[in-house]
Amino acid sequence: MNFDDIKPEALTTLLKEVVEVPSPVGYYPETRAYLKRKLEPLGYEVTADNRGTTYVRVPGKDHKKVVCVGAHLDTVGLVVRGFNDDGTLRVRQLGGINYHSIEGETCTVLCRDGRKVDGQVICNKHSVHVFEDAKTEERTENTMSVSLIADVKCPDDARALGVTQGAIVSIDPHFQAFGNGYIVSRHIDDKGAVAVALDTLRWLAESGEKPAHDTVFAFPVYEEIGFGGSYVPEGASEYVAMDITLIGPDYTSDEHNVGVIASDAKGPYDWDLTNRLIRIAGEVCDDGKWNTQVCFHYSTDAATANHSSNNVSSAAFGMACLNTHGRERCHVDALVQTERLCRGYVMGLGE
Numbered sequence: 001m002n003f004d005d006i007k008p009e010a011l012t013t014l015l016k017e018v019v020e021v022p023s024p025v026g027y028y029p030e031t032r033a034y035l036k037r038k039l040e041p042l043g044y045e046v047t048a049d050n051r052g053t054t055y056v057r058v059p060g061k062d063h064k065k066v067v068c069v070g071a072h073l074d075t076v077g078l079v080v081r082g083f084n085d086d087g088t089l090r091v092r093q094l095g096g097i098n099y100h101s102i103e104g105e106t107c108t109v110l111c112r113d114g115r116k117v118d119g120q121v122i123c124n125k126h127s128v129h130v131f132e133d134a135k136t137e138e139r140t141e142n143t144m145s146v147s148l149i150a151d152v153k154c155p156d157d158a159r160a161l162g163v164t165q166g167a168i169v170s171i172d173p174h175f176q177a178f179g180n181g182y183i184v185s186r187h188i189d190d191k192g193a194v195a196v197a198l199d200t201l202r203w204l205a206e207s208g209e210k211p212a213h214d215t216v217f218a219f220p221v222y223e224e225i226g227f228g229g230s231y232v233p234e235g236a237s238e239y240v241a242m243d244i245t246l247i248g249p250d251y252t253s254d255e256h257n258v259g260v261i262a263s264d265a266k267g268p269y270d271w272d273l274t275n276r277l278i279r280i281a282g283e284v285c286d287d288g289k290w291n292t293q294v295c296f297h298y299s300t301d302a303a304t305a306n307h308s309s310n311n312v313s314s315a316a317f318g319m320a321c322l323n324t325h326g327r328e329r330c331h332v333d334a335l336v337q338t339e340r341l342c343r344g345y346v347m348g349l350g351e
């Protein structure tokens with residue numbers, strides 16, 4: 001296969017665009033509108049189910065088999081659960097928030113009536129010059145709040161701006177691309193994979209190539225709370241999730257790598273399908289830029305699909321990411337390698 005049209009600069013720009021669309025767990029209006037804007041001009045029909053998942057179905061050379069490629073759109077965030085007396089917002093996590101990693105970060109409060117209010121995540125013991133225990137206070141959802149960037153002194157001031165219990169907090173991505181290809185940003189999990197899926201769809205539209213089988217690209221919005229892949233599009237016999245892979249002890253990986261996940265917190269992925277992904281990686285990825293791994297601290301939508309009694313074989317792969325669920329870091333190489341593997345899979349290599 002020829003991958004000359006996978007341009008690192010274009011993928012980086014695309015990732016920046018995708019991470020800047022707010023999408024905390026379950027909040028899909030803006031991402032769905034974005035996917036429509038991006039994909040309809042390429043001739044795709046963008047649909048959605050009743051569970052918030054957006055789909056693009058691409059007819060294949062063979063219609064007897066349907067496969068699903070997923071990249072979750074949701075990101076970790078917060079939901080407003082109440083008010084402190086000073087008008088700061090008490091919150092509850094949406095997904096596995098590491099509170100230390102969001103202290104001081106700016107955010108947007110997405111109100112139920114459509115208004116948006118700027119905010120900042122702070123520790124209630126926020127200033128070393130004020131609080132003796134500012135450094136030692138544990139950072140949890142009981143000690144951290146969202147402080148609105150406005151003249152707010154009491155709960156009614158916050159309510160007057162449109163904030164209610166149930167408002168959603170989107171943590172700003174704080175995207176930075178460096179000249180040597182490194183990217184630091186929140187929400188590379190899983191917007192990196194979304195960018196790869198979008199670029200693969202662009203390639204299919206522009207080249208006129210057809211996938212081996214009818215292929216459904218799925219963009220679920222509940223992965224970070226564990227059930228994004230619990231519904232599988234009708235007829236699909238394979239669910240392959242593109243999601244982050246890991247760097248650290250036990251992981252023979254770095255920011256340049258795509259990883260094939262052999263097993264995760266829910267157990268092993270399908271033997272044959274995973275071995276096929278490994279064969280494809282060996283064929284299409286650069287030497288030293290792919291690996292296999294066991295992600296035992298987390299799970300993907302593909303494992304959820306399997307555990308929700310769908311009759312699918314499941315597998316997963318994706319770009320390696322450092323500092324996960326914080327300001328994450330990868331290199332654009334990892335996105336390029338992930339796209340090569342994605343294209344290899346949809347084109348039926350290794351079958």
Ligand SMILES: [Zn+2]
Nearest residue numbers: 189190243244
């Ligand atoms: Zn993820």
